[in-house]
Amino acid sequence: MKERPLEPEFVPAAKRVPKAKAELKGIAAYPGIRGTVKFFETEGGTLVSAEVWGLPFGASPCACRVFGFHIHGGTRCGGNGSDPLAGAMSHYNPRNCPHPCHAGDMPPLFGNRGYAFSAFLTDRFTADEVVGRTVIIHASPDDFKTQPSGNSGEKIACGIIEKIGKK
Numbered sequence: 001m002k003e004r005p006l007e008p009e010f011v012p013a014a015k016r017v018p019k020a021k022a023e024l025k026g027i028a029a030y031p032g033i034r035g036t037v038k039f040f041e042t043e044g045g046t047l048v049s050a051e052v053w054g055l056p057f058g059a060s061p062c063a064c065r066v067f068g069f070h071i072h073g074g075t076r077c078g079g080n081g082s083d084p085l086a087g088a089m090s091h092y093n094p095r096n097c098p099h100p101c102h103a104g105d106m107p108p109l110f111g112n113r114g115y116a117f118s119a120f121l122t123d124r125f126t127a128d129e130v131v132g133r134t135v136i137i138h139a140s141p142d143d144f145k146t147q148p149s150g151n152s153g154e155k156i157a158c159g160i161i162e163k164i165g166k167k
Contacts, residue, residue, distance in 0.1 A: 016040060019127035022135040022159030024052060025077070027084045033157040035116075037135045039127035046126055048106065049119040052137065052157070055111045065111030068138030068152030069118070071104035071125070075132050077158035085155040088134040090148060092125070100144035104133075108141045131163045 018038035026033030035052030050069070057065045074089030092104030099105065103124040109116040140153030 018164055020131050020161050020163050022161045024157045024159040026157045030156045041127055045121050045123040047121050052109060052116045055114045055116055057111050057114050066141035067109040068140060068142040068150060069106045069109045070136050071130050072134045072136050074134050077134060077160060085158050088136050088155060088158055092133055099147050099150055130161050133161050135159045135161060
């Protein structure tokens with residue numbers, strides 16, 4: 001049986017109103033971080049697009065800024081003195097899979113002078129499954145092997161995923 005290509009729906013999906021979105025804001029130490037993560041449903045899975053500004057970056061030509069990017073299981077972006085985003089909790093992992101197979105493990109964000117854009121298709125979750133959860137940007141890239149969180153460092157930005165349209 002020949003599989004149907006995803007291209008016909010992939011491009012139009014990004015032109016529709018997303019099913020859910022998260023508005024990202026940096027913690028107090030990174031107040032300039034802002035961004036939006038959108039979740040679109042397609043026949044092939046969930047199309048996730050992220051656009052972020054204000055990420056930290058270095059001036060040297062080899063300053064490689066790569067950031068961990070995950071959905072976390074918590075439902076709030078608040079925290080405490082030692083972890084300003086403790087309410088985000090750990091990676092979203094409803095099936096108890098080992099890292100990097102958590103449903104919330106997403107491709108890293110590659111910074112470009114403080115800006116990042118990413119779009120990818122996933123079958124690990126639907127938009128409805130992650131509504132109310134948090135999206136987190138980490139200060140370091142995920143190594144995709146260290147358990148349970150990929151050694152991705154400090155949580156520097158957070159947003160709560162909200163359903164778009166009818167509640």
